[in-house]
Amino acid sequence: MAFSSFNEALAMAGHGPYVWAAYLLTAAVLAVLVVTPMRRARLSREQIQAELRRLSATATTSPIEEGDHAPHT
Amino acid sequence: MSNMWSIIHKFGSPPWFYDFTQRWLRWLLPITVLLLLAGSVWGLLFAPPDFRQGNSYRIIFIHVPAAVVALAGYYALAFAGLVSLVWKIKMADTAMRAIAPIGAALTFIALATGSIWGKPTWGAWWVWDARITSMLLLLFLYLGVMALFEAYENRATAAKACAVLSLVGTVNIPIIYKSVDWWYSLHQPASIKFTGESAIDASMLYPLLLNIGAFYLLFAVVVMLNMRAELLSDYRTASWLQQRLGGQP
Numbered sequence: 001m002a003f004s005s006f007n008e009a010l011a012m013a014g015h016g017p018y019v020w021a022a023y024l025l026t027a028a029v030l031a032v033l034v035v036t037p038m039r040r041a042r043l044s045r046e047q048i049q050a051e052l053r054r055l056s057a058t059a060t061t062s063p064i065e066e067g068d069h070a071p072h073t
Numbered sequence: 074m075s076n077m078w079s080i081i082h083k084f085g086s087p088p089w090f091y092d093f094t095q096r097w098l099r100w101l102l103p104i105t106v107l108l109l110l111a112g113s114v115w116g117l118l119f120a121p122p123d124f125r126q127g128n129s130y131r132i133i134f135i136h137v138p139a140a141v142v143a144l145a146g147y148y149a150l151a152f153a154g155l156v157s158l159v160w161k162i163k164m165a166d167t168a169m170r171a172i173a174p175i176g177a178a179l180t181f182i183a184l185a186t187g188s189i190w191g192k193p194t195w196g197a198w199w200v201w202d203a204r205i206t207s208m209l210l211l212l213f214l215y216l217g218v219m220a221l222f223e224a225y226e227n228r229a230t231a232a233k234a235c236a237v238l239s240l241v242g243t244v245n246i247p248i249i250y251k252s253v254d255w256w257y258s259l260h261q262p263a264s265i266k267f268t269g270e271s272a273i274d275a276s277m278l279y280p281l282l283l284n285i286g287a288f289y290l291l292f293a294v295v296v297m298l299n300m301r302a303e304l305l306s307d308y309r310t311a312s313w314l315q316q317r318l319g320g321q322p
Contacts, residue, residue: 002121009118012128018193022132022186023113026139029178030109030291034102037298044305048318051309 085162087304088313094297101297105290112138112284120277132190134280138288140183140208144249146176146292147211150218151243154236164300166232167307169239170222171299175292177215184208195259203252204260207245214242 003009010016083089116134123130150172157165187205188198199205218235225231253262264273273281308314 001118003118012131013122015128015131015193018129018189019117019131022189023117023135025185025189026135026182029182033175033178033291033295034298037295037302040302041298041305044302044309045318048305048309048315052315052319 081156081160081162085164087164087308087311088317090164091301091304091314091317094301098294098297101290101294105287105294108283108287108290112280112287115280116277116284120280121274123277126194129190129193130277132186133277134284136183136186136190137281138284139179139186141285142288142292143176143179143183143208143211144246145289146172146179147214147239147242147246149296150176150215151239154239157232158236158240166228166235167300167303168296169218169232169235170303171296173215173218173222173235174299175295177212177219179288179292180208180212180215184212191259200259202260203256204249207249207252210245211242211249214238214245217242 003012010020012019083093113134116131120131120134122128150169153165153168153172156162157169184205187208191200192198218239221235221238222231225234253260305314
């Protein structure tokens with residue numbers, strides 16, 4: 001460990017604001033780079049799956065059965 | 074040669090790429106995050122301070138990896154451009170679209186962290202030095218490719234224009250590499266040399282190499298993620314994709 005206390009590591013003998021700002025900025029940019037395509041992919045997958053469910057629902061239910069909730073009594 | 078063809082053929086197949094990246098990303102993504110954390114914590118807290126620059130030099134552990142991979146990424150972009158122009162493989166266009174944003178982001182990180190490092194070290198946020206100016210040009214090349222893809226209605230025309238721009242832009246790459254030797258200025262020359270002794274101590278070299286490796290992995294991971302996102306939107310009506318998604322709840 002190059003520093004003896006948390007405050008010393010934060011201050012880095014005056015260079016702390018520069019060093020920590022550089023690392024935080026980098027972390028933020030990298031996080032956006034990873035999260036953005038994952039979110040895009042998830043939204044696309046959900047859209048495709050919703051479309052597939054809609055298609056299979058219209059394929060299996062015929063117009064006659066639809067809305068036919070007659071009681072079995 | 075036939076082996077190379079089979080590799081190109083595989084990577085040119087969207088279903089194969091979709092399955093391949095799904096398997097690999099499960100491991101690569103967490104490993105990359107761990108390596109990035111390890112290299113950065115090592116560089117920030119455990120590496121000794123520099124005897125001339127003090128602690129400001131710790132920015133090197135992200136500045137150099139970002140710059141190195143931003144340059145390497147440009148080779149990847151130009152190679153994808155070449156494949157797209159010569160063989161008209163659609164996956165090469167997808168790769169170009171995927172590489173440009175991360176290339177731009179890494180170039181931005183290199184410029185921004187360099188600027189932050191410059192203030193306490195040179196006394197200036199920015200100087201119009203050859204290395205910095207040619208890196209700024211690299212950023213504009215990446216942004217130019219991104220903009221060109223959006224500028225054309227026709228996908229094939231857009232890919233062609235992007236491929237040509239990326240290939241023309243490779244002229245800038247040796248200029249960036251050599252700028253610190255050709256024009257002696259504030260920016261320090263390379264510390265790591267493949268031939269001869271490096272001008273950096275092992276206690277600083279190891280975390281630096283670790284983060285360079287981690288940034289390379291991150292580049293690969295983000296390109297895969299971007300390409301998957303592109304495929305999911307381009308092939309939303311394709312049966313191979315619907316089959317794969319139909320099985321999942």
